[in-house]
Amino acid sequence: MGNNPVDRKELILDTALKLFTKNGFFNTSVHDIQKDAMVSIGSIYHHFGNKEAIAKSLFHHIESDITGIIESIMVNHETAHDRCRAVIAKFFEITEHNPDQMNFLLYAKHREFMPDQQPLCSSRPFSLMSQIVDEGMERGEIRRMDPLVAAVAVFGGAIRLIFLELDGVLENPLRSYLHECWQCAWRSVTG
């Protein structure tokens, strides 16, 4: 998913991501992708078989990118406090530098165009985030409560802010809200 696609397949994926997030999956025809990527229809169907498969491939690429990022955060940080903060900071960063990726991951209604897809919250990145919170509770960093509630309390506000950014309604850069947002998040589950 680099910015400088070498082969046709990557070019098609990059173009599809751009158009899907801009206009939505259903408002984007294969012809649109074909024209924008300056590739033939035949080429697209050769590589992906059908339109849904483009979205699937996109989703799995992004999901595995994000999973890798979270895993590396888990390796490099010890405490739930540092891990959660790092995850939110990284999500903010991706949202600002690569909004299409975040948009497609978080915002798209995947099940509408990939019927066999699990809900997003069951995906690997989200289960890792829950796991981080669970471990923090076991370690005594986070006060005892329902683990699910703790997870949504820690990440809910940040995710909301990401949506606002993707909707283009934030006055200031997303990152400028990080400090206060994190203070609220952490305060909500401690003490």
Next chain:
Amino acid sequence: MGNNPVDRKELILDTALKLFTKNGFFNTSVHDIQKDAMVSIGSIYHHFGNKEAIAKSLFHHIESDITGIIESIMVNHETAHDRCRAVIAKFFEITEHNPDQMNFLLYAKHREFMPDQQPLCSSRPFSLMSQIVDEGMERGEIRRMDPLVAAVAVFGGAIRLIFLELDGVLENPLRSYLHECWQCAWRSVTG
């Protein structure tokens, strides 16, 4: 939007809401609505003109319902504490009793099928919720911080939980999480 529609128009709206939330706007054809509601195509087009107008009408109905609910909460409760808690409690209640309504309001990507629609966060219910938080900050109930951050901190976790409920991944009834969820929310912006 009653459960016992009298005229054709309401029947069409109820059916459309059901199908839109179940299968998505783009996976629902006017023919589907027609069959499910046992009404003719002509009747649908007579009342609404086109498919998008059905969604628009639906959205405005729901938006104004929710707006009314929040306004009445603002009348009946004095403090930001009580108001915010009541809003979340009510949202949970609606989600459980009328999931389609909440689904369509919160979850649908409106701008994909209603291009001239403002983003949801700019809608009346959401601006009222922000206003409640703002006033709470002026009154000194909520500690000084960016008003936007305060709003997402108060409501972010609850909204996340609602999404989880709508995705059908909660083990227990949504309302059983209310108490802890609210504790986190309020703690995040006070003290």
Next chain:
DNA sequence: GTCTATACCTGGATAGAC
């Protein structure tokens, strides 16, 4: 692997009788 041309059909919308 890539292309063009085209088949096929779904689905939004209209016409016009009642």
Next chain:
DNA sequence: GTCTATCCAGGTATAGAC
């Protein structure tokens, strides 16, 4: 206001040459 029959654009997907 409601219905049936029909139109037709646009979109997915395929065929088959290169």
